[in-house]
Amino acid sequence: MGLPTTVFAYLVKRLISAVVLLFIITAVVFAIFFLLPRLGGASADDLASRYVGKSAGAAQIHETAVRLGFTDPIWVQYGRFAKGLVAGSDYYTGAGYDHCPAPCLGYSFITQNPVLPDLLDRLPVTMSLAAGAAFLWLLGGISTGVVSALKRGSFIDRAAMTTALAGVSLPIFFTGLLSLSIFSYGLGWTAPGGSYTPFQENPLMWAYDLLLPWITLAFLYAAAYARLTRAGMLETMNEDYIRTARAKGLREHDVVVRHGLRAALTPIVTIFGLDLGLLLGGAILTETTFSLPGIGQYAVQAVANNDLPKVLGVTILGALFIVIANLVVDLLYAVVDPRVRTA
Amino acid sequence: MTASTAPSPDTAATRGDALLRVTNLTKHFPIRRGLLQRTVGAVQAVDGLNFEVAKGETLSLVGESGCGKTTTGRMLTRLIEPTDGLLEFEGRDVTHISMRQLRPLRRDVQMIFQDPYGSLNPRHTVGTIVGAPFKLQNIKTEKGIKRSVQDLLELVGLSPEHYNRYPHEFSGGQRQRIGIARSLALRPKLIVADEPVSALDVSIQAQVINLLEDLQNEFDLTYVVIAHDLSVVRHMSDRVAVMYLGKLVEVAGRDELYTRPMHPYTTALMSAVPVPDTSRRTKRERIRLTGDVPSPINPPPACRFNTRCWKAQEVCRTIEPPLVELAPGHQVACHFPENPDGPAAGPVLLDTPRTRDDDATA
Amino acid sequence: MSQPSKPTTEASVAAQPDTSETGDRAGRRRRKSAATVNALDGIGGLGAPAPDSFLSVRDLRVHFPTDDGLVKSVDGLSFDLSRGKTLGIVGESGSGKSVTSMAIMGLHKPGTVQMTGSIRLDGQELVGSSPEAVRLLRGKKMAMIFQDPLSAMHPFYTVGHQIVEAYRMHNDVSTSVAKKHAVEMLDRVGIPQASSRVDDYPHQFSGGMRQRAMIAMALSCSPDLLIADEPTTALDVTVQAQILDLVRDLQSEFNSAVIIITHDLGVVAELSDDIMVMYAGRAVEYAAAEEVFERPKHPYTWGLLSSMPRLDRARIDRLRPIPGAPPSLINVPSGCPFHPRCAYADRTGGLSQSQRPPLEEKAPGHYAACHLTPEQRTAIWETDIKPTL
Ligand SMILES: Nc1ncnc2c1ncn2[C@@H]1O[C@H](COP(=O)(O)OP(=O)(O)OP(=O)(O)O)[C@@H](O)[C@H]1O
Ligand SMILES: Nc1ncnc2c1ncn2[C@@H]1O[C@H](COP(=O)(O)OP(=O)(O)O)[C@@H](O)[C@H]1O
Ligand code: SF4
Numbered sequence A: 001m002g003l004p005t006t007v008f009a010y011l012v013k014r015l016i017s018a019v020v021l022l023f024i025i026t027a028v029v030f031a032i033f034f035l036l037p038r039l040g041g042a043s044a045d046d047l048a049s050r051y052v053g054k055s056a057g058a059a060q061i062h063e064t065a066v067r068l069g070f071t072d073p074i075w076v077q078y079g080r081f082a083k084g085l086v087a088g089s090d091y092y093t094g095a096g097y098d099h100c101p102a103p104c105l106g107y108s109f110i111t112q113n114p115v116l117p118d119l120l121d122r123l124p125v126t127m128s129l130a131a132g133a134a135f136l137w138l139l140g141g142i143s144t145g146v147v148s149a150l151k152r153g154s155f156i157d158r159a160a161m162t163t164a165l166a167g168v169s170l171p172i173f174f175t176g177l178l179s180l181s182i183f184s185y186g187l188g189w190t191a192p193g194g195s196y197t198p199f200q201e202n203p204l205m206w207a208y209d210l211l212l213p214w215i216t217l218a219f220l221y222a223a224a225y226a227r228l229t230r231a232g233m234l235e236t237m238n239e240d241y242i243r244t245a246r247a248k249g250l251r252e253h254d255v256v257v258r259h260g261l262r263a264a265l266t267p268i269v270t271i272f273g274l275d276l277g278l279l280l281g282g283a284i285l286t287e288t289t290f291s292l293p294g295i296g297q298y299a300v301q302a303v304a305n306n307d308l309p310k311v312l313g314v315t316i317l318g319a320l321f322i323v324i325a326n327l328v329v330d331l332l333y334a335v336v337d338p339r340v341r342t343a
Numbered sequence B: 001m002t003a004s005t006a007p008s009p010d011t012a013a014t015r016g017d018a019l020l021r022v023t024n025l026t027k028h029f030p031i032r033r034g035l036l037q038r039t040v041g042a043v044q045a046v047d048g049l050n051f052e053v054a055k056g057e058t059l060s061l062v063g064e065s066g067c068g069k070t071t072t073g074r075m076l077t078r079l080i081e082p083t084d085g086l087l088e089f090e091g092r093d094v095t096h097i098s099m100r101q102l103r104p105l106r107r108d109v110q111m112i113f114q115d116p117y118g119s120l121n122p123r124h125t126v127g128t129i130v131g132a133p134f135k136l137q138n139i140k141t142e143k144g145i146k147r148s149v150q151d152l153l154e155l156v157g158l159s160p161e162h163y164n165r166y167p168h169e170f171s172g173g174q175r176q177r178i179g180i181a182r183s184l185a186l187r188p189k190l191i192v193a194d195e196p197v198s199a200l201d202v203s204i205q206a207q208v209i210n211l212l213e214d215l216q217n218e219f220d221l222t223y224v225v226i227a228h229d230l231s232v233v234r235h236m237s238d239r240v241a242v243m244y245l246g247k248l249v250e251v252a253g254r255d256e257l258y259t260r261p262m263h264p265y266t267t268a269l270m271s272a273v274p275v276p277d278t279s280r281r282t283k284r285e286r287i288r289l290t291g292d293v294p295s296p297i298n299p300p301p302a303c304r305f306n307t308r309c310w311k312a313q314e315v316c317r318t319i320e321p322p323l324v325e326l327a328p329g330h331q332v333a334c335h336f337p338e339n340p341d342g343p344a345a346g347p348v349l350l351d352t353p354r355t356r357d358d359d360a361t362a
Numbered sequence C: 001m002s003q004p005s006k007p008t009t010e011a012s013v014a015a016q017p018d019t020s021e022t023g024d025r026a027g028r029r030r031r032k033s034a035a036t037v038n039a040l041d042g043i044g045g046l047g048a049p050a051p052d053s054f055l056s057v058r059d060l061r062v063h064f065p066t067d068d069g070l071v072k073s074v075d076g077l078s079f080d081l082s083r084g085k086t087l088g089i090v091g092e093s094g095s096g097k098s099v100t101s102m103a104i105m106g107l108h109k110p111g112t113v114q115m116t117g118s119i120r121l122d123g124q125e126l127v128g129s130s131p132e133a134v135r136l137l138r139g140k141k142m143a144m145i146f147q148d149p150l151s152a153m154h155p156f157y158t159v160g161h162q163i164v165e166a167y168r169m170h171n172d173v174s175t176s177v178a179k180k181h182a183v184e185m186l187d188r189v190g191i192p193q194a195s196s197r198v199d200d201y202p203h204q205f206s207g208g209m210r211q212r213a214m215i216a217m218a219l220s221c222s223p224d225l226l227i228a229d230e231p232t233t234a235l236d237v238t239v240q241a242q243i244l245d246l247v248r249d250l251q252s253e254f255n256s257a258v259i260i261i262t263h264d265l266g267v268v269a270e271l272s273d274d275i276m277v278m279y280a281g282r283a284v285e286y287a288a289a290e291e292v293f294e295r296p297k298h299p300y301t302w303g304l305l306s307s308m309p310r311l312d313r314a315r316i317d318r319l320r321p322i323p324g325a326p327p328s329l330i331n332v333p334s335g336c337p338f339h340p341r342c343a344y345a346d347r348t349g350g351l352s353q354s355q356r357p358p359l360e361e362k363a364p365g366h367y368a369a370c371h372l373t374p375e376q377r378t379a380i381w382e383t384d385i386k387p388t389l
């Protein structure tokens, strides 16, 4: 019925615009990170001074600035960066040239290595944190929301919504440190933080190390999702089609899940996708609190060291996540809401 | 659209001066797609209307949903700008006049909306709502705005004490009265009423119809009434214009139209009206249209009614029937009109007054 | 509060005591058990249900406690309906039509509603029976179609899926068998190319097709009772005519009992065998359709008829509306609830203001709730009303 072609055309269109968008984002991010210091009054030499020894003279600093390309106009620098993204590039380290293979997200002159491999090393940690937390918060948030909506005004509803309010308003480092001190240091039930075991090495240890970070992060999001689900359910359960479902004689369970929740979940899909994309923000706090070697922690260290290429790399990776998440959300939306795909 | 004839000078003469005249009035809404929002087609909501409204008369626009009645009404009040054609009010071309020039027109032409719930701002008091036109037009009334608003409320059958109440405190019929009071504030010459009673219950509907009639007599108003209920239309109108898919298919005086509908679409509409009389259940011979109104994006060629018309011939699919005067003051756009030789005696004639004996034996 | 048992042949039934006004809760409970256990005679102004009646409702009361007070949406309603017959329920917005139909279907949310009286479907009492028992009847024995077919269908499931769901709920068949049945049903209600349209979503259907699909869904399990609540209000007159034809055809094919609810007297005249006119949660007139249109006996019915412009009569210069607006159902006027709007309320010697008129048989099979004497009624109808319609 022409459906696959429609979906395919839609997909191609969305992919093209995603690629275009990514390039625009890299350009903007690049401009921000390389223009900001200049606007702050720093010259190319000032920037280069951080990459040479303390005793270096002005001429040496200037030479370094030229070698690093800091004296080139911004678009030349961006061109270099963009070329690196596509074809890889070579960076001068003072001792020689270091190759940064494509896609080159930048090169840190401080630690003298390309940024991307660092990020890829740390990605599994952040991904594990995000996936586990997302699973928990979806499960907890949505079921709490449904129960609250169905038992509207009851004790359960009010207790759940008060907890949810606490969840959205308490900062992560507070709930994180609190749970650490109770469950790890106090009761000794969970890992004390600072360790991470890759999943493929030992799944049980992986889960053990991540359990508390998961719960802490999930609590924040579950609270928001419980409120969203509750509001969505209250609305959909008043729809005419719910009355129709009951009039057909369906079991109440099917009415709630297949008709009510099915519709209430649709907007949540969007928000979930965006949240996953934006999770980096949540991950920074969680990883710092629990000393997990993920991308969030990496970003914090890069900022502390004023290592601009790393910060730029993290930012672009984050943007990539958000763009991908958006794309997935749009596609998912076309899957869950037939009105989008067959309009 | 070249096929329609200009409004007949003959009929205009019999009705006195035209307050409003439209020539080839057209509204196409562009359909935009894609990243660049390219125009890929158009909704031909209204396509080449020609008619005029005489001072003091009530002209009704009828037709199925989506046939362009509201769009026409919104063009007449210049809430939207026509794509093409000419719109003249009191002999002045107002088709494309600017926002600033529109101001005096806004005083003379007012609109009443269908939904008495949606068209009143729930956060404003009745006084603010009804007094808004004075403020918008910067008008000082002799007695002060409050007094004038209270007079208006009394005029439409509400109490002056309702001044400080909010719309949600009123019933549907009362809300429609508030809307009418607002539209009367500036003493307009023409009121375009879009389905003014469709959302109301039958007893309330009758109250509002009577109110509109009284106001027309008192202030010498001219009405363009948009409606889909043919019984209400017959009651309210002097002349009726039947629309189908953005075109006029028949325009005639009320009695002429109801005793001698000539366009097949009009006869089908009349035949579909359920009448509150069980004895007609079996007696009436019905014309049943099949299917729905086609899309105004790709309307059928030539006669737009040809996909649903039981009289359609090849010519209906190739040559567009022009709107021509087939009887005095009676314009029809059809190659094979019904009742060409005079009033119908058949099933479409619904208003033969029945005698008492009929009732007794029924 | 036990009601004396009256022989059903007697023309007039004793005035119906209004328990809700006296607040006699115990009495109401006793009466409910009497209604469910005992014969249904005398309650609500109608006699015992006719032997062939498939649905009989007696003294149905549906009240909603709210912050503003008790909303008496339905307050003492009784009627009968046989297989193959159609009952039309008319009344203005808010008169309790939908609440009545939802009560029969058992769709009111338990806990938010106080429901008393009796609803017997094919001999089975529905008021007070377990929600599960009523659920199993829904869709199978009784089905319903609603006013706005777009919002009444789930936007995320195909039309076919929604019919299959209804069919498989009550029939132990495979999805493919149910799907075939769905196509047959869609075909039966006049959807062209049913075998491909079955996979469309509701928004891809036009308004008329959606209502046809709703009807297909409602009839998929061949219910004995079909309730249509304003099935054509959202539709154009041409499509309305198609849908009414369809309902009529299907009814004779399935021999089901049909309740059609509308505020349009024209629509009920097209379909109904019997008509019940409701006002403020009560029946004010209940009779065969011809009776209601030819010899209406209640001032409210007269008012409705005088209010509407009619295509089948000569055009009259001025409509004669009922003054005022329907009352709040929290503070229903004393006596006859219609008295503040009734032109004849002062002709009953104060009875209209003080006593609630019972629904009485004013002529064989013709019930009305009004204090006017037969002479007054005939005189008013013949001289004031009938000539002006
Ligand atoms: N759940 C509820 N809680 C409180 N009041 C209710 C509830 N449902 C209905 N009512 C009230 O019951 C009365 C009758 O409602 P109902 O929907 O049956 O009217 P209706 O005759 O169908 O009107 P309409 O033509 O507008 O659909 C109204 O006053 C309504 O406000
Ligand atoms: N703003 C708009 N954009 C696109 N199409 C429109 C717009 N407004 C109206 N239409 C279309 O124009 C046609 C006529 O609409 P309308 O005048 O509202 O019909 P009616 O009042 O007879 O129900 C319909 O097909 C409608 O969908
Ligand atoms: S022109 Fe042809 S198709 Fe159109 S209405 Fe007349 S007979 Fe029917």
Ligand code: SF4
Pocket: C298, C299, C300, C336, C337, C338, C339, C340, C342, C343, C344, C345, C348, C351, C352, C357, C369, C370, C371, C372
């Ligand atoms: S009882 Fe009285 S108020 Fe009620 S309808 Fe009859 S005459 Fe009118």
Ligand SMILES: [Mg+2]
Pocket: B069, B070
């Ligand atoms: Mg409209």
Ligand SMILES: [Mg+2]
Pocket: C097, C098, C229, C230
């Ligand atoms: Mg209703």
